[in-house]
Amino acid sequence: MWTLGPLGFSSPLLLIALIALPVLWLLLRAVPPTPIRRRFPGVALLLGLNDEQVEADKTPWWLLLLRALAIGAAIIAFAGPVLNPRQDKAGTGPLLILMDASWADARDWPRRIDRASALVDEAGRAGRTVAVVRLTDAPQPVAFQAANAWSGRMVGLAPQPFAPVDLAAWVAELPEGGFDSFWLSDGLDHPGQGSLLSALQGKGAVTVFNSPRPIIALRPAAFEDGAIKLQATRLPAADASEIEVLARGLDPSGVERELARAKIAFSAGANVGDVSLSLPPELRNRISRFEVAGVRSAGAVSLTDDSLKRRKIALIAGSDDLEGLQLLSPTHYLKQALEPVAELINGNLSDILLANPDVIVLADVARLSPDEETGILEWAEKGGLLLRFAGPRLAASDVSRDSEDPLMPVRLREGGRSVGGAMSWGEPRALAPFNPDSPFFGLTIPADVTVASQVLAQPDPDLASRTIAALADGTPLVTRRAIGQGQVVLVHVTANADWSTLPLSGLFVQMLERLAVSTRPAAPEASDLEGQIWTPEVQLNAYGVPSDAQNATGVDGVELAKGLPGPGMLPGLYAGDDRRVALNVIGAQTTLTAATWPAGVAVEGLDTVREQPLKGGFLAAGLGLLLIDILAALWLSGRLWLGRAGRVGVQGILLALAVGLAQQAHAQGTDAADKFAIEATSDVRLAYVMTDDAKLNKVAEAGLTGLGLQLFARTTVEPGPTMEVNIEADELAFFPFLYWPVTASQPIPSAKAYAKLNAYLRSGGMIMFDTRDAGIGAAGSSPEARRLQLIASPLDIPPLEPLPGDHVLTRTFYLLQDFPGRQTTGTVWVEAAPPDAAKEEGVPFRHLNDGVTPVVIASNDYASAWAVNDAAQPMFPVGRGYGGERQRETSYRFGINLIMYVLTGNYKSDQVHVPDLLERLGQ
């Protein structure tokens, strides 16, 4: 390669050809442009005229320059110019390429792979052996292989959604002997990095590759003071900047979409920024993850678990107690227990059901109205939890006494019982330990929880299975029954401290939590997670894209509690028995520390100067110059003159070159519609609706053409050629009149076509349906008529009546009494006259001023009567002899009347006023 400044040439000898340019200059200069031959009658006037200037037959200098530049560009292009040619770095011995391959690498992974591949290729050219190591993998022996064995595998390497766990473990795996190392770092400090680096330095030269791009990580969202608190951290802590965080989740229809968006601002020099996001609970409970907009990395995604979900709980008390007696309120302790962890809803029951709460608590409510009862039942069957507390009212009522109430888990015995009171024999009872199959199993029962009164359940056969907590004497304390997908739970004591000390104890809160009434504390403690196997439901990859975990193996709770994702435990959502825990790459306390490299290590950024071949550019430039040369030469010789169409054409070519072929194709699409519109509007056009019968279409076209000829000859209406209209595809608004021959097999138009047709009818268009069956049999008995009924039923058609003798159609141009087509027996139907239409004084017709009928339904096969062939001769015979010709004439007259009616509306009807007008003029 021969270099000239930043330019290199792969075959510099070709540049010698540039010497030929001056020769070319002289050659081109001698050849004038070829003449153009033109036929022109005015040549007789030109004879004898001589050119004033003779030197015009030489090529002008600027055209020569253009051509010389084009040839020069081509010569240079073939000499193979390269910008910034790479000077190969020398190196010997094996090469070890280490890649962190962590979540922080994901943002620019393709460029890292490019860099690593370039290294592998370079090593291959130099005959060095190579090993590539992903440091996020579990440490394994490193073996050098031939470079070409690696070059195919580079594309398959992917980053991992976690950080390297312990780099020091790799030291033991390094091979014997000296080698050079190239470390593609993700820019973060990882444990053991120093010891691995010093071990590598002991083996040979180490080059570190460090991307200068900032790293942004999102910490898990926390719920604080009624709002979601989001925190992001970044590296390096540079200028003030802003990132956008999206909250994503399923919408009510089950489609994942963006639910909310917040901006986190970093002030200059700070590496942590936060924002608090206040959302309605309906929205907040739907959020499944937060992510930083525009960053593809697992660190920029934070999955949410149950800790963010707030349940909606409706509290309804049976009686409104007196003010001031707060502690006696049936719901006081419930409010105290639930307020910090759930959304409480107050109101009456019917309003509450509309809000669709997760839990409804009925504290000592005995009777519900039938409406409320069915409402709650429906709600519970869809998964609601109805939690009832007993009390004096429930005990006094006969709810669920003889037969089981649908909103009660068990039957109750009358009155309840009282133990340990002043008037009773026994002691207050303590709680029995919870059964293993009870949801409360594992909770410790404080000794001071005693029950003084309770309502008692009838000893039904399934009482035992429904009891989930009992007193020491075996009487049930909490019973439960499933209703559909939901359940009803009855606590056999009051929700306040009247009947027991349970609401005063911590056990009450824990029991509510176990019943999934209240929400879990934000951060799971190790003790919560231990002893269970947690199965992943959703897993994140390094790019932060969640996917279904499918059959991934479960994780021990102890491991999960550490909150440190690794090869065996990918970040994601882990499900246990009754709760789900999110494991994120970034923990609540994670801060990003930049990797520090000792002074002796060469650090290289991503932005290396790349080799850039310029051959294509030079060739394209040469080609472009030649194209300009063609246009210029045409212009010089006068051939660019093509009239206006030609100029438009040239502009079109230039435009196409500028905007590319795709846009041109688009333009052609709109061009077709534009062409149709221009064609339809440049003249009055009669049009017919295309049917499925090609022959019939031809007859309809010939019919309208024949009618058009008659209009042309007899009236001032001069219609252009007949047009065919496809009601599915074409715009109808341009046509005043559509002729629609009906066939028995015509397809029903689409909904879109119907919308178009209705808009057409409403905006003053007219359609003439022709069933061509001569109205045989009763109305609507022929196949065509039945089809017409089917087609027309979705259309916006007013009531119809047979054309009355005084209708405007009978006198818009000719005075007509009958309306034959090729057939004579059919009836013509038009919009019915209003019932109050009155006959004007002195005129033979009614006063029907307004309303041009939007449809005319006929059956006389008019198109056949009107149809003419190319020589303007009738296509079909009508009737016989003179009478037949008379019939054809009448049918033409009806057609002319029809078109006049379409175009002038009720103008002729206004003539009822002619006597008045004449009278006034006379005065």
Add this chain to the structure above:
Amino acid sequence: MTPDVTLRSQAQALGQALPPLLAEAEHLAANVVLGDHGRRRAGMGDEFWQYRPAHPGDSARMVDWRRSARSDQHFVREKEWQAAQSVTLWVDPSRSMRFQGDAARPQKGDRARLLALALAVLLLRGGERVGLSGDTVPPRSGRVQLDRLVISLSDEGTDTDYGRPDATGMVSHGRAVFLSDFLGDLAGVEDALARATDRGVRGALVQVLDPAEEDFPFDGRTIFESMGGTLRHETMRAGDLRGRYLARLAERKDRLTDLARKSGWHYHCHHTGTGAQSALLWLYRALERRA
């Protein structure tokens, strides 16, 4: 194929071309309002014009006795002058009339034929006799004459480059109309006009030109050829010739105007880029004018 069938198919092919041309001409003619058609003066004819008191010198045969008997005066019954004119049309059949400067415009020859036929429709409707110069279609009146004119006008043109007016077949003291581009030798026009004036024929010269001939919008190195290819002229810069070409064209128009005036004719220049209506109106008026 028998000659009979050939003839018939040819006739059909011809017949199919006729209605559009005729329809176009009739459509054009229909838009002319015949405001002052009719001679509006006493003369020879069939229609009643007026009664006038008899003057001394009126022969007794001229007195209308029936009218005179109703009063004490003698009246003469006058008829409206209805002498029919003979109009001879000549449409340049040469090749130069087939020039078409732009696809959007008709050929000059087409426009000339359309004008001639529309004029014929108008004149025939007015009861005049219309024919073509030469001896193929002598002037006659009536609707059938229109069909003869159409057939004759639809003929293929001649192969000569420029047309020379045919002054034969003209009726003395009739009218004549020459439709051509008059780009050929003007001696032929002079000759025809002289012969026409000899026979007392007056009329109109209509020069039909394409806008390209009027503007000369050419540039660059060009070889111009006449439509038949008999004349050619090469130039290096067509644009430089424009001024001189236009001057020559103007001179030719002046010459034609001058010729027409001297022989009592009218001259009009019509461009195919404009509508045929105005030219038809002008033609009709020109024939109405009395010299």
